[in-house]
Amino acid sequence: MESEGVLLMYQDMYERWLAAELDDADLKPELESVKGDDAAIQDRFAVALKFGTAGLRGVIGAGTNRMNIYVVRQATQGLANWVKTQGGTQTVAISYDSRIKSDVFAKAAAEVATEVVDAVKASADKPVAETAAEVVKTAKKAACKTSTKKAAEAAVTTAKKAAEAATAVAAVATDAVKEVAEKPAVKAAADEAVKAVKEVAEKPAVKAAVEAADKAVKEVAEKPAVKAAAKAAVEAAKPVVEAAKPAVKGKNSRKKHSRK
Numbered sequence: 001m002e003s004e005g006v007l008l009m010y011q012d013m014y015e016r017w018l019a020a021e022l023d024d025a026d027l028k029p030e031l032e033s034v035k036g037d038d039a040a041i042q043d044r045f046a047v048a049l050k051f052g053t054a055g056l057r058g059v060i061g062a063g064t065n066r067m068n069i070y071v072v073r074q075a076t077q078g079l080a081n082w083v084k085t086q087g088g089t090q091t092v093a094i095s096y097d098s099r100i101k102s103d104v105f106a107k108a109a110a111e112v113a114t115e116v117v118d119a120v121k122a123s124a125d126k127p128v129a130e131t132a133a134e135v136v137k138t139a140k141k142a143a144c145k146t147s148t149k150k151a152a153e154a155a156v157t158t159a160k161k162a163a164e165a166a167t168a169v170a171a172v173a174t175d176a177v178k179e180v181a182e183k184p185a186v187k188a189a190a191d192e193a194v195k196a197v198k199e200v201a202e203k204p205a206v207k208a209a210v211e212a213a214d215k216a217v218k219e220v221a222e223k224p225a226v227k228a229a230a231k232a233a234v235e236a237a238k239p240v241v242e243a244a245k246p247a248v249k250g251k252n253s254r255k256k257h258s259r260k
Contacts, residue, residue, distance in 0.1 A: 011045075
């Protein structure tokens, strides 16, 4: 019964891997090739790859007992969770060499680690000294993060100084505008502008246009229809004026009596 349970476990794991959309395209053909081969499936899925004296090492391929990005991610998650409990800078360096998929596994590890701790992914193409310097730089950056309060206070101080500087700049700018306005060259330019406007107004064409406009207004006012309309308006207003006269006289009379 126990052997049947183990069989079902690794077969079920194999079926899940086979049905999944895997990030590593090289794994799918291998999974297809061992379909129906119980021994091959068991070798890949019956156990999990274990850490040895040289770290996590094994045959590259599909399964929990092989080296692939999923096994690397799982191991990195466990390590990052442990580092998180240890205090300090909580910084790890991730590097790779020329071995097959070394760069792929380093990238997978860095993607997981950076979700938990600060991770530096170093290239094998870089000199050792440069990689070490990058690790130290990241460690210092992580150490600075532990001084959150001091950093916040420094940020507030910097903001205040920036505001003071902005105020001073605005004051200087205002004074500069005033100085510019008072400069002879600016005044001369303003005088020239006024002079230019006057010259335009004095030009014969402009004067002629103004005179023509006045003439047109006068001609309209002299037209019989306009005169008749004006006269009719005056006649229409007369009854209103006459009706208002008694009221005005009475008001004036009351004012005279009150003065006595």
